[in-house]
Amino acid sequence: MSSKRYILKRRKDILTRDFIGNTPIRRCHYLSSQYNTNIFIKEEFHNPGMSSKDRPALFMIEEAIRNGKIKPGGTFVEASSGNTGYGLAMIAREMGYTSKIFVSKSCSLEKVEILKSVGAEVEICDNSNGLHDFYSTQFKAQSYAANNTNSYFTNQYYNSSNIKAHYRTTAPEIWNQMKGEVTHFIAGIGTGGTISGVGRFFKEKNINVKIWGVEPIGSILSHFLAHGTLPEEYKTLEPIEGIGRTFIPGSLDINSVDKIFQIGILDSESAAQEYKNKTGFLAGFSSAAIIATLKKHINDLALKPTDSIVLLFPDHGSRYLSKLYSKSNIVNEKSKINC
Ligand SMILES: Cc1ncc(COP(=O)(O)O)c(C=O)c1O
The missing domain is CATH 3.40.50.1100 (Rossmann fold)
Incomplete structure (x- = not known):
């Protein structure tokens, strides 16, 4: 039981917002064994509003x-x-x-x-x-x-408090939970607040930590990171909720990010289904995009058995039942293993 929950028993003046942060992190045995490395998930859906935001x-x-x-x-x-x-x-x-x-x-x-x-x-x-x-x-x-x-x-796309929230809370939490043993951090990019705040903090601790972003096909952030310019042609943005932009948000600190991967909506949907069938867990849409990115780009990632990779899951699949899970919302018990 977290200390905050313990306090709640004794005090009556605690507000919902006092429960923001201090979310758990856990090793994902399924992904770790699939890719022969160590994969941890920062479960942000444990926040009172059920997301990192x-x-x-x-x-x-x-x-x-x-x-x-x-x-x-x-x-x-x-x-x-x-x-x-x-x-x-x-x-x-x-x-x-x-x-x-x-x-x-x-x-x-x-x-x-x-x-x-x-x-x-x-x-x-x-x-x-x-x-x-x-x-x-x-x-x-x-x-x-x-x-x-x-x-x-509040203008989260241009508000410095957005990055600050992750720099001051999400990042040190992960760093302490992992006892500083993080080699990679992977997060979806929407406003850029999460990856910029966490990336900045981790790079200050250890410049070698790799900070990788995920965006949907049609988003322009990976192009901007790679070339420093906007693309000449814009493709249709595939709608994966919460991630991907057709402009450069002010709350994205590009210097804190090493690489941005693009992933499609179909790959993300099938990653959500596969993950649900294997683990019984309903990943949020952008979390499924991260799982799909691992699968699709695994040969480029060159992950080692000694690596410790932290994936940030901003929310839970229950927010996307109608979009991601309603067609086959029964867990295949036979294929279910411990996540
Ligand atoms: C589900 C989900 N995933 C990812 C993100 C991206 O986080 P950030 O805006 O910090 O880049 C958001 C942001 O709203 C989100 O709601």
């Missing part, structure tokens, strides 16, 4: 209140694939604020319902292509905040 949500809210950017009772506004929105809405509500969340139409039904359940007002937009696109979640969120008094756009 509770961390930046809390940092952004606290920073805004501390610096007088919003007054009591105001509205926090965000453009989100759902997880930041939920963390934000949950924390805001508990602190006496309201929330308005702009999601793109590719957001799962489950996420929209979960947002509404914590009192968020939800608006569905055409895309999340960035501030320059009139129909995007980011543009709509910014203009809503500009036109409504006492509302504040």
